Amino acid sequence: xxxxxxxxxxxxxxxxxxxxxxxxxxxxxxxxxxxxxxxxxxxxxxxxxxxxxxxxxxxxxxxxxxxxxxxxxxxxxxxxxxxxxxxxxxxxxxxxxxxxxxxxxxxxxxxxxxxxxxxxxxxxxxxxxxxxxxxxxxxxxxxxxxxxxxxxxxxxxxxxxxxxxxxxxxxxxxxxxxxxxxxxxxxxxxxxxxxxxxxxxxxxxxxxxxxxxxxxxxxxxxxxxxxxxxxxxxxxxxxxxxxxxxxxxxxxxxxxxxxxxxxxxxxxxxxxxxxxxxxxxxxxxxxxxxxxxxxxxxxxxxxxxxxxxxxxxxxxxxxxxxxxxxxxxxxxxxxxxxxxxxxxxxxxxxxxxxxxxxxxxxxxxxxxxxxxxxxxxxxxxxxxxxxxxxxxxxxxxxxxxxxxxxxxxxxxxxx
Amino acid sequence: xxxxxxxxxxxxxxxxxxxxxxxxxxxxxxxxxxxxxxxxxxxxxxxxxxxxxxxxxxxxxxxxxxxxxxxxxxxxxxxxxxxxxxxxxxxxxxxxxxxxxxxxxxxxxxxxxxxxxxxxxxxxxxxxxxxxxxxxxxxxxxxxxxxxxxxxxxxxxxxxxxxxxxxxxxxxxxxxxxxxxxxxxxxxxxxxxxxxxxxxxxxxxxxxxxxxxxxxxxxxxxxxxxxxxxxxxxxxxxxxxxxxxxxxxxxxxxxxxxxxxxxxxxxxxxxxxxxxxxxxxxxxxxxxxxxxxxxxxxxxxxxxxxxxxxxxxxxxxxxxxxxxxxxxxxxxxxxxxxxxxxxxxxxxxxxxxxxxxxxxxxxxxxxxxxxxxxxxxxxxxxxxxxxxxxxxxxxxxxxxxxxxxxxxxxxxxxx
Numbered sequence: 001x002x003x004x005x006x007x008x009x010x011x012x013x014x015x016x017x018x019x020x021x022x023x024x025x026x027x028x029x030x031x032x033x034x035x036x037x038x039x040x041x042x043x044x045x046x047x048x049x050x051x052x053x054x055x056x057x058x059x060x061x062x063x064x065x066x067x068x069x070x071x072x073x074x075x076x077x078x079x080x081x082x083x084x085x086x087x088x089x090x091x092x093x094x095x096x097x098x099x100x101x102x103x104x105x106x107x108x109x110x111x112x113x114x115x116x117x118x119x120x121x122x123x124x125x126x127x128x129x130x131x132x133x134x135x136x137x138x139x140x141x142x143x144x145x146x147x148x149x150x151x152x153x154x155x156x157x158x159x160x161x162x163x164x165x166x167x168x169x170x171x172x173x174x175x176x177x178x179x180x181x182x183x184x185x186x187x188x189x190x191x192x193x194x195x196x197x198x199x200x201x202x203x204x205x206x207x208x209x210x211x212x213x214x215x216x217x218x219x220x221x222x223x224x225x226x227x228x229x230x231x232x233x234x235x236x237x238x239x240x241x242x243x244x245x246x247x248x249x250x251x252x253x254x255x256x257x258x259x260x261x262x263x264x265x266x267x268x269x270x271x272x273x274x275x276x277x278x279x280x281x282x283x284x285x286x287x288x289x290x291x292x293x294x295x296x297x298x299x300x301x302x303x304x305x306x307x308x309x310x311x312x313x314x315x316x317x318x319x320x321x322x323x324x325x326x327x328x329x330x331x332x333x334x335x336x337x338x339x340x341x342x343x344x345x346x347x348x349x350x351x352x353x354x355x356x357x358x359x360x361x362x363x364x365x366x367x368x369x370x371x372x373x374x375x376x377x378x379x380x381x382x383x384x385x386x387x388x389x390x391x392x393x394x395x396x397x398x399x400x401x402x403x404x405x406x407x408x409x410x411x412x413x414x415x
Numbered sequence: 416x417x418x419x420x421x422x423x424x425x426x427x428x429x430x431x432x433x434x435x436x437x438x439x440x441x442x443x444x445x446x447x448x449x450x451x452x453x454x455x456x457x458x459x460x461x462x463x464x465x466x467x468x469x470x471x472x473x474x475x476x477x478x479x480x481x482x483x484x485x486x487x488x489x490x491x492x493x494x495x496x497x498x499x500x501x502x503x504x505x506x507x508x509x510x511x512x513x514x515x516x517x518x519x520x521x522x523x524x525x526x527x528x529x530x531x532x533x534x535x536x537x538x539x540x541x542x543x544x545x546x547x548x549x550x551x552x553x554x555x556x557x558x559x560x561x562x563x564x565x566x567x568x569x570x571x572x573x574x575x576x577x578x579x580x581x582x583x584x585x586x587x588x589x590x591x592x593x594x595x596x597x598x599x600x601x602x603x604x605x606x607x608x609x610x611x612x613x614x615x616x617x618x619x620x621x622x623x624x625x626x627x628x629x630x631x632x633x634x635x636x637x638x639x640x641x642x643x644x645x646x647x648x649x650x651x652x653x654x655x656x657x658x659x660x661x662x663x664x665x666x667x668x669x670x671x672x673x674x675x676x677x678x679x680x681x682x683x684x685x686x687x688x689x690x691x692x693x694x695x696x697x698x699x700x701x702x703x704x705x706x707x708x709x710x711x712x713x714x715x716x717x718x719x720x721x722x723x724x725x726x727x728x729x730x731x732x733x734x735x736x737x738x739x740x741x742x743x744x745x746x747x748x749x750x751x752x753x754x755x756x757x758x759x760x761x762x763x764x765x766x767x768x769x770x771x772x773x774x775x776x777x778x779x780x781x782x783x784x785x786x787x788x789x790x791x792x793x794x795x796x797x798x799x800x801x802x803x804x805x806x807x808x809x810x811x812x813x814x815x816x817x818x819x820x821x822x823x824x825x826x827x828x829x830x
Binding site for chain 2: 005006007008009011030033035036039040041042043044046047050060065068069070071072073074075076095096097098100104107114118119121122123128131133138140142143144154155254
């Protein structure tokens with residue numbers, strides 16, 4: 001990708017009403033555009049980050065048997081009435097609209113009800129289970145406050161997954177698999193050491209739900225954290241009884257601000273009972289299905305990573321989700337541009353993703369933009385580096401660059 | 416993908432209110448699920464087809480310099496007021512909803528207004544142009560009637576692209592490039608010979624818009640078609656004057672039913688004027704940007720292909736968008752399953768996408784399902800084929816299968 005072709009530009013200004021660090025950085029770097037409060041567009045570089053995150057999550061959900069699908073955004077009142085989640089007093093973040101015939105439709109904020117209803121067409125026997133399905137889907141939630149940049153938005157991409165199991169044991173086994181898969185996702189994205197498995201408030205069926213909470217000063221949640229056990233308790237359920245139950249000691253806990261990057265929830269058989277999803281077991285007895293639901297806010301995850309690693313110069317992306325592997329800068333001069341053009345072709349042919357700054361701006365401007373964009377590796381070509389027989393390589397967080405030879409550059413970058 | 420693991424099943428029944436051929440076939444084959452009239456979910460096999468179509472379109476839009484982004488679904492009233500497209504009397508397919516503070520938001524049915532407004536942040540000089548951006552985005556349209564299966568829905572995935580040019584000439588040149596790119600898309604999907612460049616009604620700025628219309632008995636549009644010139648005129652603009660203008664002769668035209676798979680539209684400078692998108696030209700004079708908009712209904716395209724190629728046994732996918740390259744059937748018997756398992760691994764390792772029917776059903780049931788699913792190649796392993804030293808290969812549309820040897824199978828399939 002040549003910066004001379006990319007339509008976005010870095011900017012010093014951000015919208016006056018924008019207070020969050022992640023949105024300020026992402027807007028300045030041209031990754032996102034603010035449409036209105038809590039509603040953002042994802043511009044080419046931002047979409048690349050999202051797609052990298054989506055690719056990692058997809059891998060790990062497929063690895064535990066998840067089958068990807070795409071449910072509709074428009075939803076039927078009837079289904080949510082059955083579970084008593086249609087009323088705005090019960091669920092206060094619905095966006096609703098009306099069909100031309102006057103009947104109301106809901107705009108998807110979650111999908112348990114439609115998923116369970118859809119699966120009634122495919123589940124009748126114990127042989128049809130277990131099933132795990134997931135999607136990456138745009139959720140709409142009518143939040144009263146939306147001030148956290150892309151950490152809390154009215155419209156966001158969510159990976160939502162649903163497991164249907166025959167027994168409590170089968171459900172529990174899958175639940176543990178999902179926990180492992182989530183840790184793998186966060187590890188690949190580089191935040192697992194800052195992300196804690198957290199006990200939070202449950203629902204009708206279970207005492208707890210579980211969250212994955214990442215340490216972040218601007219996070220909306222507060223947890224009590226046992227760093228040795230890598231476990232946390234959300235403030236909302238914190239009590240002496242809960243600590244005793246979980247085997248945690250108050251004295252060993254740190255109170256920390258965190259941002260929720262994932263949550264998992266056990267609905268037991270309640271949804272299946274309300275919506276009529278049953279199967280015949282081995283003895284031909286009707287049983288209700290156990291439902292689990294497993295979310296990761298893809299856009300929020302991007303915001304958490306942006307905020308977590310940023311420094312005073314701009315964004316710092318982990319290699320696994322950076323919009324490119326290398327940021328190639330050619331200092332002005334036809335010889336430099338010629339060498340850079342050749343290297344750009346070579347790297348691209350070697351499947352290295354390159355942002356190539358071919359704009360011929362001043363070194364200061366181009367270096368500042370490279371820092372703001374946050375690509376993990378920066379390669380500079382100048383008359384001096386060419387005279388020395390190579391290019392200047394620097395990681396985003398190092399202050400000193402080193403010279404690498406023309407011949408070894410592709411090997412070094414690919415490593 | 417093992418059919419024993421896939422949660423969808425083929426079905427004989429479809430919803431009683433479903434009248435369209437494409438939806439009936441896609442529901443029976445488990446590609447889609449009907450949520451309500453005009454609203455469908457895309458199940459794993461259906462999502463695979465969609466993603467193949469998206470991949471082809473993305474390739475071709477990138478090839479003409481398109482930059483992919485993702486705009487929000489929630490839209491601001493203010494922008495559409497400026498262009499007089501907010502009023503339900505002017506645009507009768509809006510879904511609207513309300514924020515908690517009572518202000519109305521629109522749900523995206525198109526994106527010209529937000530795209531132009533967003534680009535005001537990045538365009539100030541002639542050096543910033545031309546720009547072409549596109550997205551794959553879920554559009555919501557409050558259609559009064561929605562009876563064509565996935566040909567006309569209230570929610571659908573659209574590739575919408577927008578070009579911003581400095582002059583009428585630059586606009587026209589890009590418009591022609593987009594037409595070529597569209598033909599390449601339809602060619603790769605296998606429908607270009609049935610798809611015609613069509614003159615349709617224009618807007619305030621131009622006499623005509625242009626459509627890509629595919630011959631289809633159940634299509635909603637009617638065109639007058641010159642097969643030699645590969646040109647058509649939409650019934651809505653058909654007149655002697657128009658024919659004279661386009662150099663067409665009435666006697667050489669065939670009246671045909673068609674389905675619109677793409678449309679392109681020239682807004683001239685009207686949107687830029689209404690929304691205030693200007694740039695400074697080489698003489699430092701303020702000019703308004705020329706806007707073009709280019710749509711392909713991804714989900715509709717899938718429906719058109721489904722309907723166009725289907726036979727009385729079920730779906731028939733072109734190789735380029737089939738959910739898998741090969742449908743592998745192992746007839747019951749441990750020897751067959753063992754050989755099939757090995758072949759499944761080999762094909763998968765060779766990057767051949769395989770649907771593997773490992774269910775051990777009767778040959779009749781598995782063959783009928785293979786026909787209904789419509790994968791281009793069917794491979795059968797039975798005791799007889801193994802005794803003859805190989806497997807039985809048949810294309811979806813051939814009636815006779817031929818024996819291929821174990822050693823040559825991967826080469827043959829990859830071809």
